Amino acid sequence: MPDRVVDSYRDAVAGLRRGDAVMLGGFGAAGVPLGLIAAGLALGVRDLTVIANNAGFGGADLTSWIEAGMVSRVICSYPRTSPACVALWQQGRLAVEVLPQGTLVERMRCAGAGLGGAVSVGTVLAEGKESRVIDGREYVLELPLRADMALIRAHRADRFGNLTYRMTARNFAPMMATAAKLVAAECAELVEPGGIDPEHVVTPGIFVDRVVMQGSLAWRP
Amino acid sequence: MPDRVVDSYRDAVAGLRRGDAVMLGGFGAAGVPLGLIAAGLALGVRDLTVIANNAGFGGADLTSWIEAGMVSRVICSYPRTSPACVALWQQGRLAVEVLPQGTLVERMRCAGAGLGGAVSVGTVLAEGKESRVIDGREYVLELPLRADMALIRAHRADRFGNLTYRMTARNFAPMMATAAKLVAAECAELVEPGGIDPEHVVTPGIFVDRVVMQGSLAWRP
């Protein structure tokens, strides 16, 4: 059984490159992987496409990457909460693509599940996409949404990469973990294999490449 | 909070009608809802379409319905294990539609998730279905698979209908619970709401209509 634990946030985000697509877990403040985001900020990589539900709220979340000029494109359902995101977008310096939240997560699942797409309920935001009527209802073809890296926050992790989450911090993380080439999870508790009841695993270790314990502060420059 | 508990297997399957489509949980013997199947057998409803992974193995599982002449069509991934199914099919008295197991569960999920379909990996069994090439790979359009009733076996249930499962008895049940108009679950343990940690709920009560405790033998004729 492979050991997924890395010693530092820096190691957890190693390999993040200019132009990458990155998924960031979180809804509101719940589940935002602050340690991994800070490590990414220290890398200072540019031209990132970031896929997340919100564009951040200011401070140490995705907003910090946007303010640092690391992000060229945001794909999210609700950018309005991030003043930096809104300002840069209004200045034409940041592309923002808004998707219905259900479409956002469904497209991640398509990528993770090896589907070519989902035939999804037509919405106003899908106008221009290929559409068709099935059983009298209009649908559109939504394509998979993949990422080079997913950064997520778990609650308990074991060395194999099995994850559980805490309350509503779960949100997008389980789907993001299936949709990215490299998945790094920060966790509040790290246990040996067997420390999570196999019935309670939410994200099986097959989807997780790196686990870092919160408080592993070696990423600091 | 609605109370989903019914007093007997008979109550749990009440309303099953001629011509209905019924999903039955289980893979091998794991997760087969034997009590609910027996109650259905007592009803003796005919012309059922049954959707399940296997067509049974003989004895008290789906095979008992087939032997009783209740089933006109089976949609499954592996009918060969059921001698009754094979014999009736060879006599032209039972229609059998075989789907790849992954297609079977994906089509259930489409129904439960309100999708018009899934753009799924093309397989030999999908020949004749609408196909298309996306990113150089051939896919086919798979449509939702719904049922009038799903009969599943859970492990622990609460009165609200939250369910957990036991080991590999989980298999198709969580998806079937989303895809049927009426979902009845038999369980080995029944607890008050709160008796299942909200982090450990696998099937939330919103998907479950009836819960019956195993050993509720009032269904016997």
Place this chain on the structure above:
Amino acid sequence: MAPLTREQMAARVARALPHGAFVNLGIGMPSLVARHIAPAQDVTLHSENGLLLFGGPPPAGMADTDLVDAGKNPVTILPGGSYFDSSLSFSMMRGGHLDVAVLGGFEVSAGGDLSNWWTGAADDPQGVGGAMDLASGARQIWVLMEHRTRDGRPKIVERCAYPLTARGVVTRIFTDLAVIAVRREGLVVEEMVGGWIWTACRPGPGRA
């Protein structure tokens, strides 16, 4: 009689919820409905960030940033509640498993079209969240909004001027002046606040 207050409007919606219903309350005014639902109604609240069967805010100082509703407000989970991921949550919404979604509105048309997600102004960032998924997926869509804009124009209109959230989905409108059903044959006033007459609140033509 004065128009209903926001709390009165919320209470009116709460009273209308069917017994045992699974309900999603949108952010803004719809979230006020929660505190007016009677326990005997057996209503179960859903929040799209992955939460079923929750209650109001926790006591002061007990808020947990990991336990919030879709409006990012701290809430409490009730016995029988559950957490799940966004995928399963949107299956509940898009798959028709919710009985009622109560949403805010910029405008509702006589045909049940809803605008509530974006002004359409080029410099106004879009922000859709789960609004379209809810509006397209819940069995009934109720809109809770003021009857008129701040400058007195009707928000129930012949045709929405703002970009649509979803077409022909609204089944009931709850305002500070009236409760209105959207039926195939048109708008039907179910209740009016005493002293107001329909001519004062009938649909306007919408913005130019």
Place this chain on the structure above:
Amino acid sequence: MAPLTREQMAARVARALPHGAFVNLGIGMPSLVARHIAPAQDVTLHSENGLLLFGGPPPAGMADTDLVDAGKNPVTILPGGSYFDSSLSFSMMRGGHLDVAVLGGFEVSAGGDLSNWWTGAADDPQGVGGAMDLASGARQIWVLMEHRTRDGRPKIVERCAYPLTARGVVTRIFTDLAVIAVRREGLVVEEMVGGWIWTACRPGPGRA
């Protein structure tokens, strides 16, 4: 030298599995591979009925009908193992998360086509299970089968006569006589059992 026994064939496959790989073993002969994998290989076994990281059968009398592999054989779960539903299990398979699937075969073609699910006879019931999902979704497909049919015809053929499971997916073939890689340029014999020569086991034309 005699052809390899079934256990020897299974051991040969086990030895070839990459360190740390996630592997699904098909029913039949491929399931024999499990007992030959060395702990130091850090291989994780997946079973499509919703199980990751499991080991061999439990001690006599300890079998649990709720804990079985895809072949319905009782197994044991190892520390770090997990249970999940069929949907997530097939996401693992179809989404390219498995490194290797070891499958049985009726026939494999020189182009890597696989037939292993149905004879095609009108009175033979089809039984596909997860074979097509695995064959289409795992990163590498290895086939473990006898080199020849019982009546001596080659099972590695120019063109499969049995209905296909998937086209052009097989990357390696392990038989009782040889280990053969399926490459773009054709079949490449990587190993032969001593005393056998390739002309004795080259692909046949397939059934008429």
